[in-house]
Amino acid sequence: MTDPTPTMPTNYPTAKGFCLTSAFWMVVATSMGLLGATELIAPDLTENVGWLVFGRIRPIHVNLVLFGFVTPGLLAAAFYYVPKLLRTELYSEKLGVITVLAWNFTMVFVVVSLALGYTQGREYAEMIWPIDMLIVGGFSLVFVNLIMTVARRKEPILYVSVWYVCAGIVLTAVTFCLGNVIWRPNTGSLVGIPDAILLWFYGHNVFGLLLTPLSAGVAYYVIPRACRAPLYSHTLSLFGFWSLLVVYTHIGTHHLLQVPVPTWLKVISIVDSVAMVIPVMAFLINIWYTAKGKLGEIHADIGAKFVFTGTIMYFFVSIQGSMMALPDVQRVTHFNNWVVAHAHVGVLGFAGMIALGGIYYILPRITGRPLYSRFLADFQYWMILIGVIGFTVVLTIVGLIQGNAWLNGETVYRVLPEMHVYYITRASLGLMIFSSALMGLYNIVRSIFFNTGEIS
Amino acid sequence: MNMTPRTVVVGSLLILGVIVFMVVVVPYATRIQAPSDIFRSRTSQEADGRSIYIANGCVYCHSQSIRSIDWGLGAERIAQAGDYIQDKPILLGSERTGPDLSQEGGEHPDDWHMAHFINPRYTRPLSIMPAFAFLGTEDIKKLTTYAQSLGLKNSDQRVERQQFWKKEAIEAYEKGPEANVKWLHETVPEGWRNVPNPYPTTEAGLARGHKIYQDFCLGCHSPIGDGMGPAQPYVYPPPLNFTILKGRGISGGILYYQIMNGITGTAMPYFKRELESEKIWDVGNYVAVNFINQTDADTEPKGIDAAYEP
Ligand code: HEM
Secondary structure (H helix, E strand, O other): OOOOOOOOOOOOHHHHHHHHHHHHHHHHHHHHHHHHHOOOOOOOOOOOHHHHHHHHHHHHHHHHHHHHHHHHHHHHHHHHHHHHOOOOOOHHHHHHHHHHHHHHHHHHHHHHHHHOOOOOOOOOOOOOHHHHHHHHHHHHHHHHHHHHHHHHOOOOOOOHHHHHHHHHHHHHHHHHHHHHOOOOHHHHHHOOHHHHHHHHHHHHHHHHHHHHHHHHHHHHHHHHHHOOOOOOHHHHHHHHHHHHHHHHHOOHHHHHOOOOOOHHHHHHHHHHHHHHHHHHHHHHHHHHHHHHHHHHHHHHOHHHHHHHHHHHHHHHHHHHHHHOOHHHHHHHHHOOHHHHHHHHHHHHHHHHHHHHHHHHHHHHHHHHHOOOOOOHHHHHHHHHHHHHHHHHHHHHHHHHHHHHHHHHHOHHHHHHHHHHHHHHHHHHHHHHHHHHHHHHHHHHHHHOOOOOOOOO | OOOHHHHHHHHHHHHHHHHHHHHHHHHHHOOOOOOOOOOOOOOHHHHHHHHHHHOHHHHHOOOOOOOOOOOOOOOOOOOOOHOOOOOOOOOOOOOOOOOOOOOOOOOOHHHHHHHHHHHHHHHHHOOOOOOOOOOOHHHHHHHHHHHHHHHHHHHHHHHHHHHHHHHHHHHHHHHOOOHHHHHHOOOOHHHHHHOOOOOOOHHHHHHHHHHHHHHHHHHOOOOOOOOOOOOOHOOOOOOOOHHOOOOOOOHHHHHHHHHOOOOOOOOOOOOOOOOOHHHHHHHHHHHHHHHHOOOOHHHHHHOOOOOOOO
16 A cells, blocks of 8 residues: 655645545556456456455445545645645644545455445445444544634635635535435435435535535636636636535436436426536636636646646536436436446546646645656546547447337347447456556656656 | 635535435425335345345346336336335446346246356356356355345245246156156147247258357257256256257247247246247247257248248
8 A cells, every 4th residue: 555654754745645545546446447347348257256246346446436536636636725725834734644544544444345245235325334434534634624724824815726625525524424324324224215315415416515526626726827817707606616516416316317206306306407507617617718828838737737628528527417317318328338438527537637637736836846757647648538538439339229229128138249349448448547547656656755856 | 705614614514404405304204105016025034135135236237126118127017116115225226237126036936046146147148247156055045035026026926936837847857858848848828839930941040040049048058959058057947958859749839939938937038028039930940950950940831921031
């Protein structure tokens, strides 16, 4: 495990720790994804190795991506920009380093428990109660550190990035407790249909209240900085922030349009999934107009390039998401790889890209030296970009094949051979993304520890 | 608007509170608690099997909720809220890499499940489901009990039917090939027994039959049709050795009927959902030509030739 080396007497140990955490778990998470994809091509590859069975690998992959790779990556940037924006020091680097260490231990527990089959069987809420506690603890530590930093600020005005990260962390801590039904440690669930409603309220908010606000925070920081331009509109920031909280939080039922939940709840979720265009465009217009005419500057900074690409992905995933919430569309897209494509554009293309962008943007600034290798970072950028777009194309095609075949009355079994060749392409793209994660880990470790570049 | 820390934190928590009330608490308070027509509680063995189902992530590949637009497995019964009133957690699933399992109970007899869980390729050559032999026989049995309970009261009825015919099939099998074949063919309605395969034997037809056989049948009946496929050790009565059918009154119609409808009580599944009519005739003739070495293809009575025949 990459120890975040708490004793390093340098600046920003917390931010560095989260960079390393993110880079390391990205490698593990993508290797799990690659293994899962391979098992769908060659199911007997891991025959009789219980802890590597697909049904255990998949939740490890998903949870590590969310809580091991993307969240720490976005937090790394936050631990840099929050003190910066407030013209102060982080409340406690010591607490920060403890948080990083605890976070890594938690991830180890996540992997081990899920591999051994200790799971509550609810998507994104699989982890058993003690681990839920650790995760809530982790978010609480982060929140305390950030809010205390806010309290000691020297800059009276809170910039929009700070709103996003503070609200994102506190709301995630609350929805995580709700979604994991932590008052029922044994099952971690409600009973029957309400359990599904609560689960998807929470599951949707993992993206809506954690990944999206934290990513927006990074974008709001990095893009104006990299362009050396003021933010386009304060009003749009305000509007985007509050409308995101209002609209995103109550559309989780669009995951349940085809099951017996109350119709009024479905109607709300469909209408407001379409209304998601409002917060999404408020954010994007603000960012894009800030960058208008400054794409050269963005191109020049590899971090900003990742972040800006992430915002474009956000546009696509959100427009697609609004479409997918329409019942007529979902007749074809639900239950198949179309949704998997959407999930990857969202989590890797949007939030993952921005997490990496944040890391690459702050690394030179927290180490005081240039990146170990700009070339490797650029290479990683292209591999991930091609990987995500490739995933989207391939998985969308498979999804359409599956969805239309089923609608047409073909059985699941008959469609399996039609998917095979796409699954091979998908695993190849996965190999690419995994390699890029290795590259990123190497680059980030070298940038932090063995960086011989000029001190700037 | 002045965004103080308090505005941000308290404001967003207030919004969240209101929304939780609206989209979680209200649906909870107004939830349906009445059991549906098929509802019953699970036995403890079934509940154990369900825990194994959860521990091994079956839910990532199998949904348990039938929609009005579904055709395949279980499509006879559209899901109702009252089916789930004791499920914690509820296992609706979000992806169908494998078929929906809400009505899986009684679809197959227990021995089919044993072979399938040991390695799904044994009964379903193209399957991409993981092998679960590592669970051990005990846990596979529990898992099977759970699978057989899916569909609740509806499944009980089907399981009972499987068990009734299982006894008959075993009895017939143990009396020897002659009696077994006789029993098998008596289960086919009379009108079907004398129907020859209406299509002529052609190279193209046999090639298609071969492909279908490989994709659907070979794990049980084996590549040479002697019933010694990899599933054989787990199913009883064992997969039919086709060679014993020779000279025992076999016909295209019997083959067709058995492949279409399956033989309830035995591991032999029905294929009417997966194979269209012509494909069933093709694979039937492939079996007749290659393994039984006796085909009635294209013999009288034939009726009017199909429009597309040369
Ligand atoms: C306006 C924005 C969005 C809307 C309206 C939306 C809508 C949807 C809908 C309707 C589904 C369910 C599809 C189905 O099961 O048939 C879905 C699934 C999903 N979405 Fe989005 N989406 C949006 C943005 C995002 C973003 C930004 C992310 C990631 C950061 C994301 C990640 C996911 C994931 C991971 C799933 C899969 C959930 C599962 O496991 O089944 N979405 N989305």
